[in-house]
Amino acid sequence: MALFGFYRCELCKEELFEEKYFCEECMEELEAYLLMDRLEEEGYYVYSLFFYEGIIKDLIRRWKFHGASYLVHPLTELLCRFIRENDLFVEAFSYIPMHRKKKFIRGFDPMEDLSRNLAMAMNKEHLRTLERVRKTRPLYPMKPEERKRELRGCFNAIAGGEARRLALVDDIYTSGATTGEAARSLFSGHYQEFYFLILGK
Ligand SMILES: [Zn+2]
Structure with missing residues (x-):
């Protein structure tokens, strides 16, 4: 029995003949969106991996809003690569959470999944460091x-x-309001050393 055709590119659905998430062409296209940005804020850094455009935007939206929760795996792989290639030191992963009611409606918190998967992939701890105590309107x-x-x-x-x-x-960086507020809460909770890893900016 042929074992081919079990894997498909997550973006174009082309058949792949080895276990990976993207075909060569899509991988090249993904790399065209690499941003690799590091922003220094007061007491912490914000790293952004991609430009939030094109197939990156599409991938993130499918993952968050269209029930494609399995897309956490290729996103984990991309972030692992980013962490290794940039020698970022990390002892535990965490995430910027959504409100529990929103999580209940959507069925999952994408950032929690991503943080958990990253911790597993890199053999680190996964910690809940923040909770969302109040609902917020779309920003x-x-x-x-x-x-x-x-x-x-x-x-x-x-x-x-x-x-x-x-x-x-976290998934998207726009004005820095979310990371800023998260940082403020972390500092007041006596967390000293942390940085943010953002998928798209
Ligand atoms: Zn492809």
Whole structure:
């Protein structure tokens, strides 16, 4: 029995003859969207892997909104590569959470899945460091200052922060309001060393 054809490219659905997530052509296209950005904020860094456009946008949207939760695996692989190639030091993975009611409606929290998968793939701890204590309205129509106000106090740091270098994942970076608010809560919860790993900016 032929064993070919068990794998398909996650983007174009072409048959693959070895176990991987993307065909060569799509991998090349993905790499065209690499951004590899590092932004220095007060006391932490924000790393962004890709430009949030084209197939990257498509991939993230399918994963988050169209029930394609299995896409966490290729995204984990891409982030692992990014961490290794850039020698980023990490002792535990965490994530920026969605509100529990939103998680219940969607059936899963994509960032929690991503953080858990990354921890497994890199043999590190997975920690819940933040909880969303208040629902927030969609940020996309808001200006940066409005976003900040909307997010103020929406996270609560969960205790248990021993001195560990944390990497927190999130999907999209726009104005920095979300990472800024998450950082504020982490610092107030006595987390000292952390950075953010963002898929698209
Ligand atoms: Zn392909």
